[in-house]
Amino acid sequence: MPVLKALKKMFGKGEGELPASGPVATSSAPTTAVDGAARQRQPKPAQTAREPQAAKADSQARSATAKSDGPKTEKPRRARPAQAPASTWKLEDFAVEPQAGKTRFHDFKLSPELMHAIHDLGFPYCTPIQAGVLGFTLQGEDAIGRAQTGTGKTAAFLISIITQLQQTPPPKERYMGEPRALIIAPTRELVVQIAKDAALLTKYTGLNVMTFVGGMDFDKQLKQLEAKHCDILVATPGRLLDFNQRGEVHLDMVEVMVLDEADRMLDMGFIPQVRQIIRQTPPKGERQTLLFSATFTEDVMNLAKQWTTNPAIVEIEPENVASETVEQHIYAVAGSDKYKLLYNLISQNDWERVMVFANRKDEVRRIEERLVKDGVSAAQMSGDVPQHKRIKTLEDFRTGKIRVMVATDVAGRGIHIDGISHVINFTLPEVPDDYVHRIGRTGRAGASGVSISFAGEDDSYQLPLIEALLGRKITCETPPTELLKSVPRKH
Template structure:
């Protein structure tokens, strides 16, 4: 199916043409006829298959078909709300929305934490047609009555399963209960996985949603070559260096499970002339966006990330994904390796299974419904003569001096205090009288108990 076969407004078709799209992907071909007819849709498909474009095209078409709520000259009120679990995904959706909706004339505003608090607040006050945001910052402004959700015509929830994983369900319900009734708005939900918990949420807040699942025999993208190496924890880094030198990885994403391991790996790679940077949940938002832009422009060859970057990010030309640590959640494996082989391209996913990671292999293979090919590294692939990074500066030592080296105490005049005089010979040192416990003797306490 081609986009020109659908009854789309000219402004939307111009944006699609400008984005370079021609034919629909499977998820777009199955959901667009339903959503464009006004039905609620819960869509499931692999990451990188065009879910974002599917709901944006529907959203622009619906808003163009109805007159603006601000036709009387008042400030535009939010007519559409798009919810996403992470800041990076919000930024990505806004970028796609600005491109696909460049000829529609809508005011699109992204709302997310960690950056431009007053700027985003003033932008909402000035009016926005479409709001894209994370639940936390949206609720913050909502409680301040910066904007209202009473005029929302369309709701989109992206990566709904991730909302559950990140504990956003109470916040999500707080927002959804302040929208118009579900039968007075159109609702779309998209995710790579639609489990039972997500479907219960859809039945609670959607109007008889049509479930569309585009899931091939393999949960992972077909053009991703997957390889697994069994290696001890001590040999993971020597093997990683050998793979980086042999594969010639132009643009690589390295995934780890913890921020501490990410920083340690960054120091070791930089020391061995593999420039890289880290993005994790507690990195400043401006810094995270700058790092991602460097990686997208090709100025940075290696990006180390925790699972905060495994969902929703579309970065062209990622040739390799390496699971330096295997994820504990099988779904995260699918999203991690989905960063490569996007939009029909080819890619390679390499996983290193150490003593701990080996326990997760069975669950991953059961989830993706196939075995991951195992390769055994030859001895010459391990690089043992690598450079050790300089140790990070230790915390400032305490200025407190050891007991034997402390200066003697001084009196008010500055002279050293004299030690207490020893008692005369033959005379015992008087001891301080022992303090009695309250309540008297045992006998007295027993009498009190009997009296009571």
């Protein structure tokens, strides 16, 4: 396909070539700022190639013991924790028949502990992005991947990370705040979701997963870091920089780094922070870097070129831009009638789990307040909501205590909850790609779903761009009269 050919040309790949690990760049490790003072890191020994990473253990052990100037308050070192207790589960308990056109997790060399967790989750076959990415990353190669939300890319990079950390034993002693794998994501919701998936996949491995996000108590997050070693760290850029600049977290032992939703990080202005973080990690020739994005814009590809070494390019083209399991409707409605239409749709149909999207935080707040006032159990999800409240709200929505979640695009993109029956676009998104992400909140895991969009005088001009992206027309409907009747007053 033309796009893929252009990408491969950018990274120097011919059509028939498989990506191979390039030569390792040799450079001294960076100097990190700790409470305003410089802490000199010893240069790491040069390597001639990036091995399947087993040989990196010696280099890491030397790096850990070569630290001469620690932070002002020396962090305690502790012996490597004991491995998780042996399980009676055997691979024979996870029987999966080969099928034409499908890749099994059995087809990769994954540990019994990891296979046990995959079996618990009920995933016998890889999704296309998993099959494509793991073929390269399990050999230690860098990769950049493009796939829609809900395609399994999170499991793809987590399986790769877990395998790497299992194959390469950690040094017997290391600082508590030195993660071996780092995952950076743009939103708090996405960080929490990735960490939840990581906890399920590391269940039998003895690896520790930690999260650093803004909006939560700094000291509480620091205590978990001081209690045990951090193997996999999932973080938003700002909070990670806080920990790093205070000398609580050091990134010079990172073996695998993942940048998730790189296009969204660009949109949200996080790239300068991400650059500061990456400077604290080993040179790109001494770490494995995986970058994922929903779109491959020129800016995303330029970042990938700077931060990866000869990466494999895995691009999964969906058969349809929008899932066939989602039934799509457009209602032509005056802006003054949008709220009445929303209220009547939810109340008359007795819907139990609905997501409503609006473009601005003030719109989200007003919609949520009106629904609650009119007796509908609703909550809002935007950047203004404190993190502890966001987590509780998501759990209440997941368990059915809250019927309606009203969200902005940024807050809603990291929400992956099964059983959302309807998505309502109170306002059409300003970016056509966001329409696909919005309606992807329903119709997940093979279930059917419905999306209903309100096209008013202020946003209907977005409809042709959305239809061009979808590759088809969506017929505008006039709402039935009963859906436009006045909202009853609550006494």
